[in-house]
Amino acid sequence: MSTATIVKLPPQETARLPKRSYLNNEYGLMSWLLTGDHKRIAILYLISITFFFFIGGAMAGLIRLELLTPQSDLMAADTYNKVFSMHGIIMVFLFLVPSVPATIGNFVLPIMVGAKDLAFPKINLLSWYLYIFAGCFTLAALVLGGVDTGWTFTTPLSTHYLNTHVITAGIGVFIAGFSSIFTGLNFIVTVHRMRAPGMTWFRLPLFVWSHYAASILMVLGTPVLAITLVLVILERAIGIGVFDPTKGGDPLLFQHLFWFYSHPAVYIMILPGMGVISEVISTFSRKRVFGYTAVAFSSVAIAVFGFFVWAHHMFIMGVSNYSALVFSLLTMLVAVPSAIKIFNWAATLYKGSITFETPMLYAFGFMGLFTIGGLTGVFLGSLGMDIHLTETYFIVAHFHFVMVGGMLMAYLAGIHFWWPKMTGRMYPEALSKLAALVTFIGFNLTFFPQFVLGYLGMPRRYAAYPPEFQVLNVLSTAGATVLGIGYLLPMLYMTWSLKYGKIAGSNPWQATGLEWQIQSPPLTENFVETPIVDHEAYDYEWLAHKTQHEVQTVG
C-alpha cells in the first residue's frame, strides 16, 4: 500500500477551528432540536441513524449467534422470528433508506449546489422528527413484545395469522416513509431551484445527480408503500378485505403494491451510495470522473427503470408466466446502468494520480462487493435460476452484498470523506485503514459462505436448519464477529477524533466540490457570499489555479 498522500493539513501548531461555525453558532439543546440548519439536522440524523444501526446490528449479531448451531437453542423459533423481523425493519427503513441521503446528503447537497440551505428547512426538520417518531413506534413494537412478520409484511400472514404488534410496526414504517418522502421532496426542489448562478445541470457533482435520482424514487414510490400499509393495518384492525383471499381479495396484489415501492427502495438505498463513490474516486485519483454524462444519466436510468421491474420478487409466487417474462427482461435492462457506473469508475482511475486514503479503500471495497452483489442479482433476475435461488440464503447473501457490501461501504466512505468537513477534524488515518480492512475481510467471511448455503438450498428465515449446513454457518458467524469489530472501530475513533483529531482545514483532500471551498466546519449560512460557478465538476485545473491564486494573494 502506498504511503503517498494528498492530505494537506494546516500546520497543526497554529491551526485552530474557525471561530464561528454552524456548530457553535448557537448553544443549547433547543438550538439543535428546533434548528432549521441542514447541517445540524444532518448531525441529528447521523446520531439517530447510528443508534438504530447498532440496534439493528445487535439483532444481526443475535441472528448469527442463533445460527451457530443447527438447533434453535439460543432462542425459540418465535423469538428468532421477531429478531430477524426487527433486524430487517430497522435496517431497511431506519438505516439504509435514510443513511446517506439524510446524513451526508443533507449536509453536503445544499453546499454542493451552492445554496444556503435546503429549500424547505422546516420540512427538513419535520422529516427528522418523523424519523424519530417512526423509530419510537418501531422500538415500541420491539419493547411490547416484538413483531414477527419479517420486513415484508406478507399478507395474509401479517393480517390474520399473527398476534404480535404488526400495527405498531406498520405505523412506524408508514411514518418512516413520510420522513423519506420529505427528504426526497426537499432534495428535488433544492436541486431544481436553489442552484448557485452558473451551476448548470451538467456542472453538478455526480453526488447530486444520484441523490436527485434517488429522490425521484422516494417521492413517487414511497406513497404506494404508505397506502399498502394503511390497507394492511385496516385489514388487521377492522377486517376489510382488500388482500384477504377468504373475502375475495388477492394476496398477490399486496405483493405487487409492496414491491412497487420496495424494489425502487433498493435503488433509493444504493443510488446515494453510488454518488459517494463518484466523489471519492474522483478526489483520490485527482481526475475528472470518466464519462460524467454517462454516469449522471445512468443514475436517472436506474431511477426510471427501477419502476418497471418490481415483480421479479414474485417470479415463483404465482404471477402469470408471461408477466414474469416481461419483468425478467426489464430486470436485465436495469442491470446495465449499474455496469456502466462500475466501468466508468474503473476507467476514472486510468492515468490518475491515485492515493489510498481510507475513503478510497472503502470505495474499492464497494466496487468489488457491489460488482458481486450486482452480478448475483442477474442470477436472480434470470427466471429459471430464480426458482432455485429465491427464498434461500443466496438471496440473503445477494442483498447483503449490495446493501452492506455496497451501501454500507459507501456510507462509511462518505462519513470518512466528509468527516473533516462536518467536524473540522481528521479521523486517525492508520486506525481507519485498519477498520476498512477488517470490515472488508469480515464482510466477505460473513456473506460469501451464504451464497454456497443458498445454492445448497438452505431457506432464509430459518431458526433451525439441517446439520450439514453448520460448517458454512459457523464461518458466517465468525465473519459477523469480525464485521462487528469493523463497525465498532469507526464509531470509537470517530468519537475520539471529535476532540483529539488533527485540525483539517478547509480542504484536506484538495477536492473540487463547492463544499471544500468553504471553511470546515462551515458557517451556518454556508457561504459568505453566493458563489458563482464557472467550472465543471471535478475540474482539478481550476482548483490548482485557485489555490495558486490564493497563495499569491495571501502570501
Next chain:
Amino acid sequence: MHFISPVLWQFLVNWLTHFALFPPEASGIAPDTDALYFFLVLISVVGLGVVALLVVLFSVLYRQERNPEATQIEGSTLLEATWTIIPLALFMVTFVWGALLYFRIYNPPTNAMNIYIVGKQWMWKAEHPGGQHEIDALHVPINRPVQLTMISQDVFHSFSIPAFRVKREVIPGRYSTVWFEATKTGTYHLFCTQYCGTLHSQMIGEVVAMTPEDYERWTAGSTSGSSLAQNGERLFASLGCASCHSGNADAHGPNLAQAYGSKLQMANGSFVTVDDAFLRDTILNPTMHQVAGYAPIMPTYQGQISEEGLIDIVEYIKNLNSNYRVQQTLNTSQVQTTAPAAPSAGQGMVKQ
C-alpha cells in the same frame, strides 16, 4: 490429533465430511439448472475479474508516486458503448436461457402423474391419487414426471426441493403447480421457504425418491382403503351434485364426464380450459364461472368443503369418464353413505 480441542476437531471433521458446493443433482431439471448456474458464475467471475484487474492494475500503475500528475480525460463514447452493449448482450443470453428453463419447470408434461399437496401452518400434507396420505414426507417414483398440485389452507408457503431444483409458492385460495422427474433414488430435503409464521423452520420434511417397483410396493402398503376419486365420489353424492350434473340432456348443470382438459365456452363468451384450479374455483365461486347455456343457479360450497375434500372432488371429476355411475346414484336416489361396494366397479370409471 488430541492437541486440537474436541470442538474444533469435531468442526473440522464436519467440514471435511459435509463440505459441498452443490446439492445433489437428483432430477431431470437439475443438470440444466446447474448448467445455467455455471454459466452465470463464469460471467460473474469474468466480470469481477475484469473490474478487479482494472482497479488493481491502475492502482499500481497510476499511484501517486509513479504518476504525480493526473491526465484529465473527458470520457469515451466508444468505451461507454462497449460496456453498455457487452453486458447487455450477456444479460440477454441469461434472460433467454433463464426463461426457457422457467417455462420448462412450470409447464408440466401431459403425462405427469399428479400428487396433491396441502400446506398449512406448519406441515405439509401430500395426497396421492390412490388415497395414500403423508405428512411432511413425499414418496415419488424415479424416472417418471410427477406434477404437484398445491394449495395452502392459510398463508403463503413455498414448496422447495433443492435436490430437484424446483420451488413454487403454495398460495391460499388457488392451486399452483410444479413438476419434476426424479432421477436418483434417495432421501432429499423438503423445505418451506416462504416465511409462514412461528414454526416456519420446522415446516420441513423429506422427499423419498424410489425405484418404480419400490414405489408400487409403498403405495400398496400405505393405502388408506379408498382412492381420492372414490372419496370424491362419495362427497359428490352426499352434496347432491349429481342432481344437476347428471349428464342428462335436460340437466341443470353441465356434463362433467370428460370435461377435464376440454375447452368450455363461458357465458361471457370467453373460452376456458378446464383444469384443477378451474374446477376448484367453480365449486367455490360458481357465479364467476358461468358456463354458456346454463342458468346461474349453482350454490357456492364455500366453507362447506375442506381443501382435502375439494381435492377429492376435483380428482373425481378429473377421472370421470362416463356418467353411468352418476346416473345410477340418481336412479336409485340412494345417497351413498357406505363406501362403493365393489372396488372393481369403482375402477370401471376411474382412469388407470
Next chain:
Amino acid sequence: MDSQAIATQPAHGQEEHGHPPYLRHHFATVEQQRETASFGMWLFLLTEIMFFGGMFTAYMIYRNWYYPAFVAGSHQLKIWAGTMNTAVLICSSFTMAMGVHAAEIRKRSALLRWLTLTILLGTVFLGIKAYEWHDEWVHHHVPGLNFSISDFTHVDPHYLADKPLPPDMAEKTQVYFSLYFAMTGMHALHMIIGVSILLILLVKAWGGAYTTGHMTTIENFGLYWHFVDIVWIFLFPLLYLISRHQ
C-alpha cells in the same frame, strides 16, 4: 422522472431586490421563494397521486373480477348524496379558487368571505359523507365490523331489474365496500386535514396575512384543496355510478 425535465430547466434567477420581511434567508428573491414553494407543493401532490393510485389500481382489478358485486354494491349507495357531494366539492373548489384570486388582488374581506365559504362547503361535504357512512353502518355494509350479505341476495327495490346476487358473488361485495371505505375514508381524512388548515388560514387571513403580496401559502393550499377535489371527481363515478341503468 425524465431526463427532459433536467435538461430543459435553466438556472434560476438571482437578481437582487429589496428584501420583504417574508423572504427567508436562504432565498435570493421573492420570485425564487415562491417558485420553490409552489414546486414543492406540486411534488407533494405527486406523492398524493401515487398514494391514491395504489387504491385505484386495486379498484380496477377487483372491479374487473367482481363486476356484478361492484354493481350491486354501487346501487346501495345513495346517488343523490354522491351527486350533491360532488357539486358541493366543486363549489368549494370554485370558492377556493376565488379565495386565491382575492389574495392575488389583495382584498382581505373578499378573501375572508371565500375562505369561510370554502370551510362551510367542506364541512357540508363531510356531513353528507358522515350521514352516508352512518347509513351504510345501519345497513350492515361495513366489512369486518358490521357486514351482512342479505341486502345483495334480495332485489333492491330501486333497481328492480337487478337480479339478486348468488351468495358467492354477494360475498364479494365486501371487496367493493372495503375499497369504498378505504378510498372515501382516505379522501375524507384529506378533507378533514384541509378544513383544519383552512381554519388556521382564516385566522391568519383575518390578521391580513395573505393580502400584502405574499400569498404563497394560500396558493399552495389551493392546490391541495383542488387536488382533493380531483380525487373525488374520480371517486364519484367509480364508486357511485356503476351501471345505474340496470
Next chain:
Amino acid sequence: MSEPTQHEVLDTEPTHHATHIVSPKVYGVIFASLLFFTGLTVAASYLELGVFNAIVAIAIACIKAVLVILFFMHVKYSSRLTKLTVAAGFFTFFVLITMSLTDYISRAWGLW
C-alpha cells in the same frame, strides 16, 4: 471545457412569468362546466351504453380533472417544470397500473 462568459453565467431566464392573475370570469366558466359535466356523468350512467358506460364515466372524470388542473390549479399558466411534474405523477401511476395488468390479464384463467 469552454469557459462560460459572465453573461451566460448570469443569464437568468425566468421559468415562471410574474403571477398570472386568472380572471374570475374564467373561474366562473370552469365552475359552470364542472357542474355541467357532473350532471352529464350522472345522466350517462342511466343510459345503457354497454362497455362505454365505464369509458364515458372515466372520460368525463378526466375532462373535469384536466379543467381543474389547468385553470383552478393554474397549470396552464405555469412553468414547464410544473407541467412535467404533473405529467410525471400520472405517468408513474400509469406504470403501476399497466405493469400490474401484465400479470392480471395473462393469468391462466382470468382470476386466480
